[in-house]
Each structure stands twice: as structure tokens, then as C-alpha cells.
Amino acid sequence: VTIFDLQSLDRTEISVPLCPSSGTCNYSVSQVVFDPGNLNIYIRAEGAKDIFQVAFTDLGPTGGSVGGNDFRASLSMLAVGGLAADMSLYGTGKDTRLAVVAQDSKSLVIIDPSTSRSVSVALGMSASAIVPFSAPGPDPNDASPRSQALLLDTRSGSASVVFADLESVETSGGLSLSSFSIRGPVDRVLPLVDQGIAILLYRGSSG
Numbered sequence: 001v002t003i004f005d006l007q008s009l010d011r012t013e014i015s016v017p018l019c020p021s022s023g024t025c026n027y028s029v030s031q032v033v034f035d036p037g038n039l040n041i042y043i044r045a046e047g048a049k050d051i052f053q054v055a056f057t058d059l060g061p062t063g064g065s066v067g068g069n070d071f072r073a074s075l076s077m078l079a080v081g082g083l084a085a086d087m088s089l090y091g092t093g094k095d096t097r098l099a100v101v102a103q104d105s106k107s108l109v110i111i112d113p114s115t116s117r118s119v120s121v122a123l124g125m126s127a128s129a130i131v132p133f134s135a136p137g138p139d140p141n142d143a144s145p146r147s148q149a150l151l152l153d154t155r156s157g158s159a160s161v162v163f164a165d166l167e168s169v170e171t172s173g174g175l176s177l178s179s180f181s182i183r184g185p186v187d188r189v190l191p192l193v194d195q196g197i198a199i200l201l202y203r204g205s206s207g
Contacts, residue, residue, distance in 0.1 A: 090147035157185040
């Protein structure tokens with residue numbers, strides 16, 4: 001991946017290789033998520049069992065050299081334990097988390113990027129897509145919105161979906177998941193989050 005400072009185009013770009021120079025890997029980047037609050041970029045590549053994290057360090061107004069940049073980029077890996085199919089960022093500051101679905105291991109993985117600590121929860125189904133949304137949690141006395149997600153499969157033909165209370169997964173595990181059967185495999189999902197709905201397009205059907 002290559003990074004430019006758009007406010008100072010006279011400075012050189014910074015290239016961050018996802019593969020070591022001596023390696024033979026050839027990743028295809030399929031998703032990039034930005035976390036400006038923590039100065040991080042998360043990159044998902046097809047066939048990779050890790051999420052690539054590019055962290056930026058602000059060197060300050062006097063830190064850069066002439067013609068150079070005033071920030072430094074460093075690469076690290078966040079382990080998923082399975083082939084990452086989709087990811088979504090939620091939370092703020094030190095409570096920022098990365099939710100990842102691993103399709104081959106049929107799991108939801110919650111990663112704390114600041115510590116690389118992860119919690120993996122079995123879904124009981126294959127999932128390849130995350131649709132994040134906010135809604136009140138299970139406690140009727142707490143009406144404040146919580147980070148939630150709809151997890152579904154658009155690749156291997158699963159006829160189930162899972163709703164996940166993302167903020168509770170780390171402490172409650174599978175108790176934070178609710179599974180529902182649907183009428184058939186899904187080809188695509190159209191999230192209309194502002195309207196509070198998601199449209200599922202079924203395979204081989206006009207419905």
C-alpha cells in the first residue's frame with residue numbers, strides 16, 4: 001500500500017509492503033478500513049489469515065526532514081485464526097475494536113488493535129459479510145444505542161443469519177449471538193441502515 005500526504009504533495013510517498021522482500025506471497029487487497037481517531041489503517045487481503053495494521057506515528061512539526069514526511073508508518077499483523085472474509089470497526093479511542101468474520105472457521109473474531117488481543121466465538125454457520133448498525137441492547141433498563149451487527153453468508157449457501165451484540169462478545173461470548181433461519185441462500189445484502197432495514201437478495205428467486 002502507498003500513502004501520500006495530500007496537504008504536502010512535494011513530499012515523497014510512503015510505501016508499505018504487505019509481503020517481505022524475500023517472500024513469494026502475492027496478496028490481493030480486498031478491503032481497507034480507516035481509523036482516524038487512532039491513526040490506523042486496517043487491510044484485509046484475500047487468502048490471508050491476518051489483518052494488516054498500518055499505524056502512523058506523528059513526528060511533529062520538527063520531526064520531518066527536508067522533503068520528508070512528518071509521520072512514520074509501521075506494519076503489524078492482527079491474527080484472525082481463519083480466512084478473514086469481512087471486517088468492521090466499532091467503538092472509539094481505547095475502546096476501538098475490529099470485528100472480523102472468518103468464513104472457513106465459522107467464527108466471529110473481536111480484536112483489540114491496541115494490544116492485538118482477540119476473542120473468537122463460534123457462529124455455528126459460515127459468515128462472509130458484516131452489516132454493522134446501532135440499536136439498544138438486551139437490557140430493557142438501558143435504551144442507549146449499542147454497536148451491533150448482522151452476520152450472513154453470501155458465498156457458500158448458508159440459510160441462516162446471526163445478530164451479534166458486538167459490545168458484549170468479549171465478555172459474554174456466544175450469549176451475545178442470536179441465530180435465525182431464513183428461507184434460502186443469499187447472493188447479496190443491501191444495507192439501508194438509516195432506515196433500519198437490510199434487504200437480502202436470495203439465490204434463484206424473484207423475492
